[in-house]
Amino acid sequence: MADIATPKLDGKIRIPLMEEGATAHYHTLESSPALNEALGYPGELVDNWQEKAIEKFREVLDTNKALRVFMDICVKCGSCTDKCHYFIGTHDSRNMPVARQDLMRKVYRRYFTLGGKLFPKLVGAEDFTKEVLDEWYTYFHQCSQCRRCSVFCPYGIDTAEISMAARLIMNHIGLGSKYSNEIIGKVYNTGNNLGIPAPALQGTMEFLEEDVQEATGVDVRYPMDEKGTEVLLIPPSADFFSAPHVDSLIGYGKVFHEAGISWTVSSYASEFANFGMFVGDFHAMRKIAQRIKDVAREFGVKRIIVGECGHAWRVGHSFWNTLVGPWDFLDSRYPVPQHICEFTLDLIKRGGLKLDKSANDERIVTFHDSCNVARASSMGGYEGGQFEVPRDLIKATCNNFVEMAEDTIKESTYCCGGGGGLLTDDLMELRIQGVLPRAQALHAVMESHGVNYLALICAICKAQFSKVLPYYDIPMEVVGGIHQLVGDAIVLGGAKHEV
Amino acid sequence: MTSLSMVYIILYYIAFAILLGGFLFKIWRFAKTPAPLVIVGTPGAKSGIGTAARVASDALLFRSLFRGNRWIWVGAYCFHFGLLFLIFRHLRYFVWPLPMWYSQVEQLVGVTGGIMVVIGIVWLLGRRFFHARTRYISAFSDYFVLFLLLAIAASGLLIKFRVRTDIIAVKTFMLGLARLHPQPVPADPWFLLHFSLVLALLVYFPFSKLMHAGGIFFSPTRNQIDWTRSTERRHVSPFENTKSA
Known part of the structure; x- marks a missing residue:
């Protein structure tokens, strides 16, 4: 573990005093020329970067209503200033959402408004200097695009949109983050974020079959690249190789087995995650989503079900139809895509799963609403379903469920601190600081109710919490997926196949 | 002229x-x-x-x-609805004639609005001056x-109450x-x-x-x-x- 001091948890979330520049030295690794060029961006910072940046800025203003409106209408009321987990964790004044936005707004004012052109000082406008560009790179890579600030803004101004636009502009002048750009490149080349080749995926799936057979005595299938199945499953690739992610993949397989529905994963589209969103690149997002559509058509599946992944659920739920729709070749009785939680809960409600809740009796479970699920998508087809579906599923599979404090869940949930393309070792300090409010809320229920399981439906949340909670003396073993709970509670062969 | x-x-x-x-x-x-x-x-x-x-x-x-913030809400609400009242009070300078009931309520609405606007602005200004995070994000244009x-509100109240103008x-x-x-x-x-x-x-x-x-x-x-x-x-x-x- 890196040597980073953390406050001792006491279950209380405190709004800190501001510290100017406390994280000004955080600098996520810059992307290499090869990585940039693979995505169609300039290899390195172009000579006339300022001119190019303003040009791109203008283009984004003309094609993105959100940015156009958000640049003009902030009144600096201050409602958002205490809402960001990174501000609470780092104390850096630039991590107050409005202050982060203003890094972009001051450039906007200088080049696109009359007041900023005539009286820059008076309206807080500034030239786009190298110093300002450095601030952009630093602080727009300290936003996890979780949208919590937007909930409390009188106009719904969403810092996520602003940080996405800023990263898009920076990529277009040759200044990108290595973490995100490398991952997007890997999806282009191999079909998944981790760059896992097909044979290795096949090996994992076979290993899972053996593993489950050994543990349960039942032949549960974990198929890959099988054409003509009913379901194409698109999990985040972390589900194939990371812990505790893989336990959820085991759970999905058991659910399909009990439902008696044929399914497959694809080696060509072995990734639900879509980091094109983190860099605000519509075209990258579309290219990644297109792989999934191509496979669904090629395989002739009837429906697409997706695994536990937060930001990808946003892309799938809210963007796919625009990016690569319509999906008229699929069975129109099912939403595209369908979340695995929706599928499993529906199955349970129709009596298609036999569950032994007592299998999870040693667990006292709480649920962390992932930001992109809570604030950028929905589930179950009804308003607020994204809060109820996962909770109903947890309650159907275990006897002990406890909520964290009201102002830290559902729409007001705090980010895990690793979303938005920041889940990289070179931002470790930020990630550890950013988890603070969630860690406090979790600590509170661990103390009061003995909670020992943090149920999640996001691959980034799982990886982030496993890594950073130990800095606060919370063991990584508390972290797990909802379908890990489901998988453990399923009584295989227990339900009739008539769903 | x-x-x-x-x-x-x-x-x-x-x-x-x-x-x-x-x-x-x-x-x-x-x-x-x-x-x-x-x-x-x-x-x-x-x-x-x-x-x-x-x-x-x-x-x-x-x-x-x-x-998001009840304290800002109180000041903002007071100010904006005061403003709405004041616009109502100034209707007579743009539209005439107005219905009878207008004359019966306009004074009350106008005075209430004026006071609400002044209280609201003072409240919001106070936050800009004395609340550290709000002060940090405020530029000259915000003040x-x-x-x-x-x-505007003060001069309006002044010609209403102190140095009455020929309305x-x-x-x-x-x-x-x-x-x-x-x-x-x-x-x-x-x-x-x-x-x-x-x-x-x-x-x-x-x-x-x-x-x-x-x-x-x-x-x-x-x-x-x-x-x-x-x-x-x-x-x-x-x-x-x-x-x-």
Whole structure:
């Protein structure tokens, strides 16, 4: 573990005093020329970067209503200033959402408004200097695009949109983050974020079959690249190789087995995650989503079900139809895509799963609403379903469920601190600081109710919490997926196949 | 017609044209800029009516601000609804005749509005001066507009209570402007101060954050509908037929 001091948890979330520049030295690794060029961006910072940046800025203003409106209408009321987990964790004044936005707004004012052109000082406008560009790179890579600030803004101004636009502009002048750009490149080349080749995926799936057979005595299938199945499953690739992610993949397989529905994963589209969103690149997002559509058509599946992944659920739920729709070749009785939680809960409600809740009796479970699920998508087809579906599923599979404090869940949930393309070792300090409010809320229920399981439906949340909670003396073993709970509670062969 | 009158009449029409043109231009630009994706903040309404209710609750009740910060909400609500009352009170200078009941309530509404606006501005200014995080995010322009509004409200209350102006003359002048049949401006310095400040506000409006007044209805995180998985409708982006790199 890196040597980073953390406050001792006491279950209380405190709004800190501001510290100017406390994280000004955080600098996520810059992307290499090869990585940039693979995505169609300039290899390195172009000579006339300022001119190019303003040009791109203008283009984004003309094609993105959100940015156009958000640049003009902030009144600096201050409602958002205490809402960001990174501000609470780092104390850096630039991590107050409005202050982060203003890094972009001051450039906007200088080049696109009359007041900023005539009286820059008076309206807080500034030239786009190298110093300002450095601030952009630093602080727009300290936003996890979780949208919590937007909930409390009188106009719904969403810092996520602003940080996405800023990263898009920076990529277009040759200044990108290595973490995100490398991952997007890997999806282009191999079909998944981790760059896992097909044979290795096949090996994992076979290993899972053996593993489950050994543990349960039942032949549960974990198929890959099988054409003509009913379901194409698109999990985040972390589900194939990371812990505790893989336990959820085991759970999905058991659910399909009990439902008696044929399914497959694809080696060509072995990734639900879509980091094109983190860099605000519509075209990258579309290219990644297109792989999934191509496979669904090629395989002739009837429906697409997706695994536990937060930001990808946003892309799938809210963007796919625009990016690569319509999906008229699929069975129109099912939403595209369908979340695995929706599928499993529906199955349970129709009596298609036999569950032994007592299998999870040693667990006292709480649920962390992932930001992109809570604030950028929905589930179950009804308003607020994204809060109820996962909770109903947890309650159907275990006897002990406890909520964290009201102002830290559902729409007001705090980010895990690793979303938005920041889940990289070179931002470790930020990630550890950013988890603070969630860690406090979790600590509170661990103390009061003995909670020992943090149920999640996001691959980034799982990886982030496993890594950073130990800095606060919370063991990584508390972290797990909802379908890990489901998988453990399923009584295989227990339900009739008539769903 | 005195030259003073000429100057004020011309200034009024220029200011009014800037306000109208600037405001409509900005609104037109908000409206015509396409939204690449559905980015509605969820839980979002799944129908047009639900979405209209959501936007209305922010525009009329400041619901999100209420959830975010009660202290700001109190000051903002006091100020904005005071302003609404004051606009009501000034209707007589633009529209005449007005119904009987108007005359019966206008004084009460006007005085209440004036007091609410002053209290609201002082409250919000106080936050800018004394609340550390708010002070940090405030630029000169954030103070400027509050002081401008405060000066307008104070000068208005002054000509109402202390140095009473000839409101018949004011009404004649204002209605003349509204009816495109200009009349001489009342040469009362306190009225002219009040009137000049208002003209400054009109000119300043479309170039400033005051555009939140129209912009609030164009925020995609609030005014979009959460129907993205519908098979019947599809949100089309401006990049629909472009090729990806």
